[in-house]
Amino acid sequence: MAAIELTKDLTSEHARFSEDDAELGKLTLKVKENLSKSEVKDGDVYEQVEHLLLDKISAGEKNAYFQLGLFYFYQNEFEKALNTFEESKSFNYQSLFMYGVMKYDGIGGEVNMKEGLDSMLQITEVDSPLTKHLIYAACYNIGRSHYQGYGEMQSDSEAERWLLMAADDGNPKASVKAQSVLGMFYSRLGTEHHDLKKAFFWHSEACGNGSLESQGALGVMYLYGIGVKKDMDAAYICLKEASKRGNVYAMGNLSTLYYKSKLYTKACELGYQTAQLNEEDVPLIAADTDCLPLYIAKGIAMACFIYARCLVGGHSLKINKELAKMYYSKSYRFDPDICALLQHSTQQGII
Numbered sequence: 648m649a650a651i652e653l654t655k656d657l658t659s660e661h662a663r664f665s666e667d668d669a670e671l672g673k674l675t676l677k678v679k680e681n682l683s684k685s686e687v688k689d690g691d692v693y694e695q696v697e698h699l700l701l702d703k704i705s706a707g708e709k710n711a712y713f714q715l716g717l718f719y720f721y722q723n724e725f726e727k728a729l730n731t732f733e734e735s736k737s738f739n740y741q742s743l744f745m746y747g748v749m750k751y752d753g754i755g756g757e758v759n760m761k762e763g764l765d766s767m768l769q770i771t772e773v774d775s776p777l778t779k780h781l782i783y784a785a786c787y788n789i790g791r792s793h794y795q796g797y798g799e800m801q802s803d804s805e806a807e808r809w810l811l812m813a814a815d816d817g818n819p820k821a822s823v824k825a826q827s828v829l830g831m832f833y834s835r836l837g838t839e840h841h842d843l844k845k846a847f848f849w850h851s852e853a854c855g856n857g858s859l860e861s862q863g864a865l866g867v868m869y870l871y872g873i874g875v876k877k878d879m880d881a882a883y884i885c886l887k888e889a890s891k892r893g894n895v896y897a898m899g900n901l902s903t904l905y906y907k908s909k910l911y912t913k914a915c916e917l918g919y920q921t922a923q924l925n926e927e928d929v930p931l932i933a934a935d936t937d938c939l940p941l942y943i944a945k946g947i948a949m950a951c952f953i954y955a956r957c958l959v960g961g962h963s964l965k966i967n968k969e970l971a972k973m974y975y976s977k978s979y980r981f982d983p984d985i986c987a988l989l990q991h992s993t994q995q996g997i998i
Contacts, residue, residue, distance in 0.1 A: 651896070656940060659751060661748065664717060674699060713732070716731035716742060717745070729750075740773065744785065747785075783822040823853055823857060824858070826849050826858065833849065847875045859936050860936075860942075862897070863897035895947060902953045903998065911960075917950070929944055949989065951981065
């Protein structure tokens, strides 16, 4: 197995809007309390919160524009959100940030990567207390844009530069996502930036700051001695904790580790649990855990193969070779390379 390498399907990072989230929460609660005195109809809360925010805008409260846009965004009214952020981006940096994210990803309108990137660059060029909480996320999004690239904009060196600024030497208040992404960035084989010691360093920083993806990645690195001395105890701890938190790639690796260690009951239970996931689950898990879809699929493929091995060998189960064939096929469907690698390990007597 190799370390988790960075893929192109990176998602954007959203900044924290604690004060505005709290203000929206208070406003919504106030509306609900007032409505509880009378019969509540569907949409009443939405309409009254919207009405109150529009009244604030009419009264000249400029920050209410951003709160209204954020309210629309949380309600999945993306076109309204984009229009509101566009209307206020010239005088509200938070609106400019959200406008940039939505334009880059094509949320609420057509994709415009250049306009999204320009919005992030504007935020990093302003020396103001009003942008302090946006800087790290903006730097990450700029790094992401250079890594993914469009036209002549792709540049690994520029991506590295901006991601390092976003990661800020492992600062827990910086972009933890950038720290995790750097771990994957330095894990890419065949690139001039391949450096497994740096990969291990950044995954360690990100894991310490709460990254689920990096916790699973560290487990794999310890398990196979990638960028660090092999340590089965550390591998087990990382993989077990990441699995508990929902890292599917960690689940696949942990079920394989259980099987190799002849802990067949545990291998069977975790393998079966993970093998029940299907293709439509992958994007939902990716959104919920912020883990890369490619490695979620690999985790499912590993789990399917291990569960099939348990079915063939009668490990903690009644032998069922027909059912095993189904899970072997499912493993291949999710990731042919993982399936072939595990099949080779089986032939070599490794598992």
